[in-house]
Amino acid sequence: MRNIQVNKRGLQAAIYLFACIGLFLSCSRKTSLVFKDHTFKNVVIDEGRSPSAPCEPSIAINPSNPNQVSAASVLNNYYQSNDGGLSWTKERVTSPYGVYGDPVIRYDYSNNVFFAHLSNPKDRAYSSEEFLDRIVVQKKQFNGSWNDGSFPPCDRKKDHDKHWLAIDKNSGVMLMTWTQFDVYGSKSPDDQSNILFSKSMDKGITWSEAKVLNQSPGDCLDDDKTTEGAVPEVSAKGNYIVVWCRDSKIYFTKSTDQGESWSDEQVIAQQVEGWSMDIPGIDRSNGFPVIKVDKSTGKFNGRIYVSFADQRNGKDNTDIWLIYSDNEGETWSKPVMVNNDEGRAHQFFHAMDIDEKSGQLFVMFYDRRSKPGTNATDVFLAYSVNGGSDFENVMISEKSFTPEPTLFFGDYNDLSVVPGQVRPIWTHQNGNTLKVKTAIVSY
Known part of the structure; x- marks a missing residue:
């Protein structure tokens, strides 16, 4: 009887062990999204030839009405769709302060769409001292007209470039960060670049005085040692957080008092080969x-x-990386590679957004894995359903393209996500023609 009892206990232990293993595997298993249509229909929003070809696109879905989608491209092109991105209308945006590229499109949660861009008040661009003297933000309702625009108080004798916007759902605050150059392109060691911050509490009517966020200034060459690429956000606890690049590092700062004061800059990641990379x-x-x-x-x-993005795996192997923090930026995870190719290929010009309902994370990027040894370029979408621990990758472009460096191709693409809908936007080159495209991605 004793042997029988021991065997029963052993059997019970084995059953318990297998149950625990099954539970672990079930919890740790990657879960894929179920896309409604795996063809990912591509839509051409605009196209044109140099020197005024559209590029550097931005896109935003209206969170209050996902059928309404807005987009923009250089220099002053604005597009909108009333059917989720299947068809588009186009207009040229004007302002007394000029409209000169670096478009950023964002919606708030009251059906307002905002268009942030560079200034050109005298309409003479680089031949005018007033060129780049402020960052302008224009506003309208979907079927309305653009206002003239507003701008943060700043030193307008300096050059202001590479801005970005974030709008908080809970407070309605709009944050903006950008780079201030003493003199854009200057080689003088006396000229500096710095990261500036401003906020609007009244839907873009007025802005707070611009504040410098960084302690370590950069140069003005618009290169690896320039402080640039600042992006703001509001944390789940309501703190303001900002990241940017300089000298092969990613920097982070935080404000716990609505932008009145900021923590010292913190290096949160190394960016091997710097933010300015060579891509054939x-x-x-x-x-x-x-x-x-x-x-x-x-x-x-x-x-x-x-x-x-960086080139820690070689100058012929640019990759997209993700880090995360669960304690408001005090500590950070090790980098996770977003692209899942196994060869040596470039992934670049990434954009990221998150489903605010489910927390699913999406990253889009150009990708050259499909035709090794060539410059043939596709567009991929990566997604994570487990907090960024790993990513699935899917190709969302219908046709590869091979870019040529003779055209200005822009500095970025963009991505907008609302629950169940993903709208990427990118530039596609065909000879001397540039096209701005989106893809219909639903899940």
């Missing part, structure tokens, strides 16, 4: 960071994500 066929390419926060009710609520 592209006249210039950057690996600027993107920052997003999980504000869902899921298990990763509060997690701060930062993505960036």
Whole structure:
């Protein structure tokens, strides 16, 4: 009887062990999204030939009405769709302060769409001292007209460039960060670049006085040692957080008092070979960071994500990386590679957004894995359903293209996500023609 009892206990232990293993595997198993249509229909939003070809696109889905999608491209092109991105209308945006590229399109949660851009008040660009003297933000309702625009108080004798916007759902605050150059392009060691911050509490009518966020200034060469690529966000606890690049590093700072004061800059990642990278066929390419926060009710609520590109695996193997923090930026994870190719290929010009309901994370990027040894370029979408621990990758472009460095190709693409809908936007080159495209991605 004793032997029988021992065997029963052994059997019970074995059953318990296998149950625990099964539970572990079930919890740790990657889960793929179920896309409604795996063809990922591509839509041409605009096209044109040099020197005024559209590029450097930005896109935003109206969170209050996902059928309404807005987009923009250089220099002053604005597009909108009333059917989720299947068809588009186009207009040229004007302002007394000029409209000169670096478009950033964002919606708030009151059906307002904002268009942030560079200034050109005298309409003479580089031949005018007033060129780049401020960052302008224009506003309208979807079917309305653009206002003249507003801008943060700043030193207008200096040059202001490479801005980005973030709008918080809970407070309605709009944050903006950008780079201030003493003299853009100057080689003088006396001229500096710095990261500036401003906020609007009244839907872009007025802005706070610009504040410098960094302690270590950069040069003015618009290169690796320039402080650039600043992106703001609001954390799940309501703190303001900002990331940027300089000298082969990713920097982070935080404000716990609504932007009145800021923590000392913190290096949160190394960016091997710097943010200005050489990509064959592209006249210039950057690996600027993107920052997003999980504000869902899921298990990763509060997690701060930062993505960036670098060449730590070789100058012929640019990759996209993700780090995250679960304690408001005090400590950070080790980098996770977003692209899952096994060869040596370039992934670049990434953008990132998050499903605010589920917390699912999406990253888009150009990708050259499909035709090794060539510059043939596709567009991929990576997604993570487990808090950025790993990523699935899918190709969303219908046709490869081979860029030539003779055209200005822009500095970035963009991505917008609302629950169930993903709208990427990118530039596609065909000879001397540039096209701005999106893909219809639903899940």
